[in-house]
Amino acid sequence: MSASRPAAVIVLAAGEGTRMKSRTSKVLHELGGRSMLGHVLAAAGELDPERLVVVVGHRREQVVEHLAGHAPAAEPVVQERQGGTGHAVRTVLEQVGPLSGTVVVTNGDHPLLRGETLARLVRTHEDEGNAVTVLTTEMPDATGYGRIMRGADGAVTSIIEHKDADDAQRAVREINVGMYAFDGALLGDALKRVTTDNANGEEYLTDVVAILRGDGHRAGAFLTPDWVETQGVNDKVQLAQARRQLNDRVLEAHMRAGVTIVDPATTWIDVQVTAEPDAVVRPGTQLHGATHLGEGAEVGPGCTLTDTRVGADATVVNAVCVGAEIGPEASVGPYAYLRPGTRLARKAKAGTYVEMKNAEVGEGSKVPHLTYVGDAEIGEGCNIGASSVFVNYDGVNKHRSVVGDHVKIGSDNMIVAPVEIGDGAYTAAGSVIVSDVPPGAMAVARARQRNIAGWTERRLAGTKSAEAARRAREAGADGAGEGAG
Ligand code: UD1
Ligand code: CA
DSSP states (O other), rough: OOOOOOOOEEEEEEEOOGGGGGGGGGOOEETTEEEHHHHHHHHHHHHHOOEEEEEETTTTHHHHHHHHHHHHTEEEEOOOOOOOOHHHHHHHHHHOOOSSSEEEESSOTTTTTHHHHHHHHHHHHHHTTEEEEEEEEEEOTTTTEEEEOOOOSSOOEEEOGGOOHHHHTTTTEEEEEEHHHHHHHHHHHHHHHHOSSSSTOOTTTHHHHHHHHHTTOOOEEEESSOOOGGGGOSSSSHHHHHHHHHHHHHHHHHHHTEEESGGGGGGGOOTOOOEEETOOHHHHHHHEOOOOOOOTTTOOSSEEESSSSTTOOOOOOOOOEOEEOOOOOOOOOOSSEHHHOOOOOHHHOEEEEOOOOOOOTEEEEEEEEEEEEEEEEOOOOOOOOOTTTTEESSSSSOOEEOOOOOEEEOOOOOESSEEEOOOOOOOOOOOOOOSOOOOOEEEEOOOOHHHHHHHHHHHHSSSHHHHHHHHHHHHHHHHTTTOOO
8 A cells, every 4th residue: 555645754853963073054055966855855855745844953054054955945944042952843834833644753864764764654654544653663773763663563652762772771672763654633732742851851652652542542553673764863873884885885886787887895986876787986985965876877986076078988987077978988087177168068077187167178179188178168179289278268368269170279378368270270289269269270379490500519518418519510420310319
């Protein structure tokens, strides 16, 4: 049976998160290309709830701003004082009004939890007709978690927080993950009866279980065997562990879909990255944001790609690319930096120590070595000589250069924008191109060479250079070429 659409998902994210020791709100710490809260909201979003409410408190400006930017459908509700998880949910119901139907509540600090697991919680809740259903698991180390108490018949009777538990209760390994499905119609009244009579002096949401049971309602549990995905994050050690686990999950999915990952231990891939079969990811590579790898594309070693599309059978080696589009069979690196707006067409090349920004490079065109291409359009079949710069900035404004098809730019050229170089034109090595070059012309824009004979011997007498010059002169006087080799 498929679960119905919940009336609301309430995400608890008002806590202080002291153990993170950070000026950033705990739930905004990042893993796998999203904030912790972002992961929770993505999982919650899979339930397609009618309302998605996020309880905010500590550092709420940060959280509210984050929601506006990343999850505009989420409604923040302010909890002025953090009176406990029960108080947080009570605050929501007071502000948004009564909710009927299924209400899901989840902690905001469980980034690994999958939407599918939440959906199974909701399904169990509805299939069993429970007033409350708790997501539980058996933790190898249950320290700190609320323990699930069951009666002789196995039914859930209450949740006892670690701090309030006696030794026998602490021996229970089944714990409260911090996710619940409630009957919304019963929740509000039960919350009003929650007390602060406990070790923390807080209103515990978990007390609702015993209250509803006391009223004669059914309480149930959905026990998930995968405790790894249920782990909460309270400090940066747990954050790193969660990040590693999430990464393992992402890499595994890619490998099962046909992507070769040579060294999973040094490869980091964000959750939104997509890749086609036979893509190869070599060691030390990080793929971020909306990066996409085409079929047979080879990336790495040592690449960091953000929001970059890599075409089929392209190769990218030791490169940093941000917002770039790399065409099929194109080649990038080693040691290249492609910045936003770079577009390499099929078989184009951005080689070694090459930086590009806002640049289009046409089919088969090559920029092989030591070159900066900024704000430029290069046609097809061109070659840009080593050590050239597309000079795009006059100190105030940026200008564009346009290079036609089959143009050969000599080595060490300065292409001073705005300038246009026509189809089939050539430029001489060492040129500073400040005006347009017509199609088919050869532009030479450098001083003519002049040799000052005998300069070294006159000016630098006694040096090894002067000695060598003298020997060459004398050898030449004895008869040029003789005895050479
Ligand atoms: C809670 C559960 C515990 C469970 C554990 C799982 C209670 C009383 N205990 O304990 O049974 O095993 O989660 O991780 O619920 N929050 C608010 N407002 C508040 C207090 C907390 O929004 O006033 C938020 C926090 O930001 C956090 C979540 O609620 O996202 C849980 O709060 P936390 O203090 O971490 O609860 P735990 O002690 O971990
Ligand atoms: Ca917690």
